[in-house]
Amino acid sequence: MVDIIRFDGGATGGWRVTDIRTQRGEALPKIERVAIREPAHSPPDPATAWSLRGLVSNLRYTTRAEADTLRGVQEGLGRAGSLRAALIPIRKSAAWWALAQDERRALFEEVSHHTSIGLDYLPAVARRLHHSRDLGEPFDFLTWFEFAPEDSPAFDRLLERLRGTAEWHYVDREIDIRLERAG
Amino acid sequence: MVDIIRFDGGATGGWRVTDIRTQRGEALPKIERVAIREPAHSPPDPATAWSLRGLVSNLRYTTRAEADTLRGVQEGLGRAGSLRAALIPIRKSAAWWALAQDERRALFEEVSHHTSIGLDYLPAVARRLHHSRDLGEPFDFLTWFEFAPEDSPAFDRLLERLRGTAEWHYVDREIDIRLERAG
Numbered sequence: 121m122v123d124i125i126r127f128d129g130g131a132t133g134g135w136r137v138t139d140i141r142t143q144r145g146e147a148l149p150k151i152e153r154v155a156i157r158e159p160a161h162s163p164p165d166p167a168t169a170w171s172l173r174g175l176v177s178n179l180r181y182t183t184r185a186e187a188d189t190l191r192g193v194q195e196g197l198g199r200a201g202s203l204r205a206a207l208i209p210i211r212k213s214a215a216w217w218a219l220a221q222d223e224r225r226a227l228f229e230e231v232s233h234h235t236s237i238g239l240d241y242l243p244a245v246a247r248r249l250h251h252s253r254d255l256g257e258p259f260d261f262l263t264w265f266e267f268a269p270e271d272s273p274a275f276d277r278l279l280e281r282l283r284g285t286a287e288w289h290y291v292d293r294e295i296d297i298r299l300e301r302a303g
Numbered sequence: 304m305v306d307i308i309r310f311d312g313g314a315t316g317g318w319r320v321t322d323i324r325t326q327r328g329e330a331l332p333k334i335e336r337v338a339i340r341e342p343a344h345s346p347p348d349p350a351t352a353w354s355l356r357g358l359v360s361n362l363r364y365t366t367r368a369e370a371d372t373l374r375g376v377q378e379g380l381g382r383a384g385s386l387r388a389a390l391i392p393i394r395k396s397a398a399w400w401a402l403a404q405d406e407r408r409a410l411f412e413e414v415s416h417h418t419s420i421g422l423d424y425l426p427a428v429a430r431r432l433h434h435s436r437d438l439g440e441p442f443d444f445l446t447w448f449e450f451a452p453e454d455s456p457a458f459d460r461l462l463e464r465l466r467g468t469a470e471w472h473y474v475d476r477e478i479d480i481r482l483e484r485a486g
Contacts, residue, residue, distance in 0.1 A: 124439070179404050183405040220362050221363060254360060
């Protein structure tokens with residue numbers, strides 16, 4: 121069994137939007153706050169402009185060695201100092217999904233170093249990946265990041281490096297939503 | 304976008320059940336026929352005892368070389384001579400899903416030879432794999448097979464070989480539903 125998480129964008133919720141930028145593809149309606157709902161069947165607030173769903177699933181590219189390395193360094197969501205967050209919904213192209221497993225893995229890590237780039241920003245940047253594609257959602261992935269205010273520049277560099285990779289040639293829609301914890 | 308397929312077990316449908324065996328775990332209610340519905344939002348017939356949903360998704364373990372080999376040999380569903388079919392819903396254990404990608408791939412192919420065993424029965428046995436786990440379904444996979452009556456013994460051997468592999472130690476529920484095309 122897998123747990124579905126829902127991100128509701130609207131006028132209420134524990135995270136206040138400080139910036140929302142469309143990196144690629146169609147924009148999302150502007151919103152003031154984001155609420156994270158678990159379980160997903162709690163009804164959206166009436167003021168919700170959009171709801172995006174995803175689930176925490178099994179590893180798709182990560183090897184055992186990489187998973188163990190990550191586990192030794194990363195920290196969880198909900199740290200007291202994590203007053204900043206980002207929600208980055210991403211869709212990858214049909215060309216990406218038509219690739220075989222070894223081709224996607226090679227682009228992801230051996231070519232683009234996705235995991236090893238992420239490692240450079242641990243434990244400062246905590247993250248949780250949500251899979252959306254198989255739910256028939258408009259995005260394939262929703263990644264939620266949490267970090268301290270002083271780590272915001274490091275987080276920007278992390279995104280800049282990832283967006284410069286060959287893997288990102290296959291990203292055809294990306295929204296960058298920055299948030300701060302609401303008082 | 305991905306297409307959801309629904310298998311409705313009940314009293315109607317284009318495939319008549321000839322045998323239904325619980326290989327492992329909890330049984331499914333006995334039924335007389337199976338209907339395959341696309342798209343999934345067509346309502347089930349009132350006499351439907353159970354509905355199982357899955358989607359045709361991207362490759363999860365198959366390499367490009369393996370995919371090209373398969374593509375060169377396999378045939379599609381719906382062949383005139385394919386008067387027999389099997390629907391095999393499978394669930395894998397939590398231990399399987401906790402493995403990293405390289406561990407699951409190694410068990411799947413380098414240890415258990417799942418793809419290469421399947422190759423021995425091509426093009427006689429046509430198949431389509433449907434992913435169900437991320438839909439919150441009771442099974443993780445629904446595999447649909449079609450073959451000619453004279454290839455039924457070969458199909459039995461294919462299943463026997465797969466069920467003897469290390470990969471199958473991680474299967475904790477499996478139902479084997481055999482069908483014939485309804486007149």
